[in-house]
Amino acid sequence: MSFIAIDELKLSYGDNNVLKNISLNIEEGELVTLLGPSGCGKSTLLRVLAGLEVFQEGELYLDGEEISNLPSKDRNVGFVFQSYALFPNMTVYENIAFGLTIKKLPKTEINQKVMAVLRLVNLEDKADYYPDQLSGGQQQRISLARSLVTEPKVLLLDEPLSALDAKIRKQLQMDIRKLQKQLGITMIFVTHDQEEAMILSDRVIVMNEGKIVQQATPQELYAQPKTHFVASFIGNYNILTSEQLKQLHPAFTGKSGKHSYAIRSETIQIKPIHGENVLSFPAHLDDYTVLGSTIRCYYTAGTLKLTVDVLNSEINISELAKTTDLYIHHDHIVPIDM
Amino acid sequence: MRTKKRHYSTYIIMALFGFYMVFPFVSTGLYATSTEWSNSILPRDFTVQWFAELMKDPAFISAVMRSIVLTFTTLAVVLVIMVPTVFIVYMYFPRVDQFMKGLVLMPYAIPGVILATGLLRMYSGSLIPMFAVLVGGLFIGSLPFMYQGVRNSLESIQTKNLMEAADLLGASKFIAFVKIILPNIKLGLLITTLLIFSSFFGEFVLTNLLIGGNYETIRIYMLRRMNENGHLASAVMVAYFILLILISLLITYMTSNKRRKNLRKKGEPLTEMDEAEVLLPPTEDSLTN
Numbered sequence: 001m002s003f004i005a006i007d008e009l010k011l012s013y014g015d016n017n018v019l020k021n022i023s024l025n026i027e028e029g030e031l032v033t034l035l036g037p038s039g040c041g042k043s044t045l046l047r048v049l050a051g052l053e054v055f056q057e058g059e060l061y062l063d064g065e066e067i068s069n070l071p072s073k074d075r076n077v078g079f080v081f082q083s084y085a086l087f088p089n090m091t092v093y094e095n096i097a098f099g100l101t102i103k104k105l106p107k108t109e110i111n112q113k114v115m116a117v118l119r120l121v122n123l124e125d126k127a128d129y130y131p132d133q134l135s136g137g138q139q140q141r142i143s144l145a146r147s148l149v150t151e152p153k154v155l156l157l158d159e160p161l162s163a164l165d166a167k168i169r170k171q172l173q174m175d176i177r178k179l180q181k182q183l184g185i186t187m188i189f190v191t192h193d194q195e196e197a198m199i200l201s202d203r204v205i206v207m208n209e210g211k212i213v214q215q216a217t218p219q220e221l222y223a224q225p226k227t228h229f230v231a232s233f234i235g236n237y238n239i240l241t242s243e244q245l246k247q248l249h250p251a252f253t254g255k256s257g258k259h260s261y262a263i264r265s266e267t268i269q270i271k272p273i274h275g276e277n278v279l280s281f282p283a284h285l286d287d288y289t290v291l292g293s294t295i296r297c298y299y300t301a302g303t304l305k306l307t308v309d310v311l312n313s314e315i316n317i318s319e320l321a322k323t324t325d326l327y328i329h330h331d332h333i334v335p336i337d338m
Numbered sequence: 339m340r341t342k343k344r345h346y347s348t349y350i351i352m353a354l355f356g357f358y359m360v361f362p363f364v365s366t367g368l369y370a371t372s373t374e375w376s377n378s379i380l381p382r383d384f385t386v387q388w389f390a391e392l393m394k395d396p397a398f399i400s401a402v403m404r405s406i407v408l409t410f411t412t413l414a415v416v417l418v419i420m421v422p423t424v425f426i427v428y429m430y431f432p433r434v435d436q437f438m439k440g441l442v443l444m445p446y447a448i449p450g451v452i453l454a455t456g457l458l459r460m461y462s463g464s465l466i467p468m469f470a471v472l473v474g475g476l477f478i479g480s481l482p483f484m485y486q487g488v489r490n491s492l493e494s495i496q497t498k499n500l501m502e503a504a505d506l507l508g509a510s511k512f513i514a515f516v517k518i519i520l521p522n523i524k525l526g527l528l529i530t531t532l533l534i535f536s537s538f539f540g541e542f543v544l545t546n547l548l549i550g551g552n553y554e555t556i557r558i559y560m561l562r563r564m565n566e567n568g569h570l571a572s573a574v575m576v577a578y579f580i581l582l583i584l585i586s587l588l589i590t591y592m593t594s595n596k597r598r599k600n601l602r603k604k605g606e607p608l609t610e611m612d613e614a615e616v617l618l619p620p621t622e623d624s625l626t627n
């Protein structure tokens with residue numbers, strides 16, 4: 001059995017079905033993200049694992065033990081809140097020591113562990129500070145330290161970086177990943193930011209309307225989105241129907257039963273590709289924006305609008321022709337469910 | 339930095355407001371310290387004879403003591419019962435909370451006289467002492483402030499999050515309430531306490547009707563002496579005011595967090611550098627060893 005096993009879990013508030021038959025397995029030492037728009041049930045699922053929400057049906061196993069009826073305090077899971085939830089009346093040191101004090105550990109051991117974990121998050125010098133004397137990023141690191149110090153079996157993080165500004169968020173993403181690899185701890189990370197999910201995870205679980213719609217490694221997810229929802233949520237895809245593709249190139253034959261196709265914007269080429277199975281069609285450049293390493297070009301082909309990403313180093317902006325031929329290899333036309 | 343020059347009308351409004359607030363105090367003070375003040379703008383002389391008379395009156399001292407006993411007994415009962423109650427309702431019975439928010443406003447709808455008459459009818463002659471009935475009546479009267487005050491404090495510290503965090507760290511609900519919630523709502527509680535303290539201390543209608551005859555509080559004493567001599571009444575007023583300030587200061591001092599003040603001084607302002615610090619140094623001993 002997997003380290004964490006969720007089996008046919010159902011949760012509803014009255015008529016509102018928040019989680020619809022969720023089954024999920026997570027291995028020890030894995031960092032998994034639950035990704036989805038707000039209201040998709042990802043935070044609820046995390047809170048179920050922590051024992052903060054009660055569900056109606058299903059089973060929940062952690063390390064071989066059925067934990068559905070275990071109160072939060074006995075589950076040995078760590079939880080990091082978006083709002084940090086540090087105790088304002090306690091210093092950083094007291095906050096981190098809280099869980100150990102409850103366990104009635106000897107003072108010297110508590111001291112040792114607290115200092116070790118403070119070193120880990122690189123905030124040893126802030127031990128005597130109160131939470132409101134720290135910045136948001138520092139507070140979240142303390143919150144992380146407080147959850148880690150009790151050596152939980154799994155660390156659950158509920159949008160921990162959403163309240164932080166972009167620069168600190170990027171830094172903490174790297175730090176959390178590094179920390180997770182260093183400690184080998186199992187982590188479940190909830191986010192609505194697809195980029196964050198890609199950067200952090202071993203595996204991304206995409207959720208929508210209380211269901212898991214796809215689970216895959218970041219690379220798989222990016223290359224092979226399964227549904228229209230995933231493709232549009234992950235972003236940067238041109239989503240076309242087979243009729244529209246036929247408009248572009250009459251020779252295109254779609255697979256039966258599939259109605260839509262996702263084409264990543266960087267797989268459409270403005271330079272000729274040679275070989276078999278290549279679609280080519282004329283298009284008109286409407287506009288472009290420089291994103292940095294890539295230039296995002298907006299083309300019109302017939303009545304269709306297409307987004308094409310070109311590497312900045314590959315082309316000189318002044319060379320971008322108003323009218324050009326675009327090329328797509330068949331392999332990059334990914335069939336998706338509606 | 340230059341400060342913006344304000345329009346003169348702002349000063350006029352502020353001055354008028356200040357005058358309105360200060361004038362009654364100053365004139366009461368002046369009246370209490372003069373022997374005669376009838377047909378002149380300012381009093382003719384200065385005396386402390388009224389205060390001396392007041393202090394010599396054993397009825398005054400015992401009235402003050404009675405007021406203090408009544409007020410602090412009621413405060414203790416209100417705090418001990420209401421704080422945990424509001425906490426439990428807020429945390430675990432959100433539906434009851436909705437109901438309570440409306441219910442606690444009820445005391446506003448019942449005038450003190452009606453309340454007192456009702457209480458007298460119900461309890462006079464029963465085994466319950468009238469003092470306890472009065473404490474109960476005042477308790478109900480303080481509900482609007484108390485319920486909303488405690489509730490707002492709980493909300494402002496994000497009690498639900500803190501309780502969940504404590505829960506996940508292995509703490510029981512009781513430990514979490516005592517060690518985390520109480521210390522954090524202390525300031526809010528203090529403000530609410532001061533508010534109901536002054537309303538209890540100055541309460542007249544209920545006290546007078548229920549036990550006023552044999553339990554003369556300072557407000558009842560004040561009214562009795564007012565008819566005797568205006569100067570003396572002013573002196574009582576000033577003494578009452580000073581007493582109120584002293585007790586309020588005492589409550590504030592007792593509930594303030596000393597440790598916090600000391601640490602405040604140590605706190606340095608945050609810099610950009612603090613934020614940009616790297617979380618992990620490349621080689622660091624792991625948590626598990």
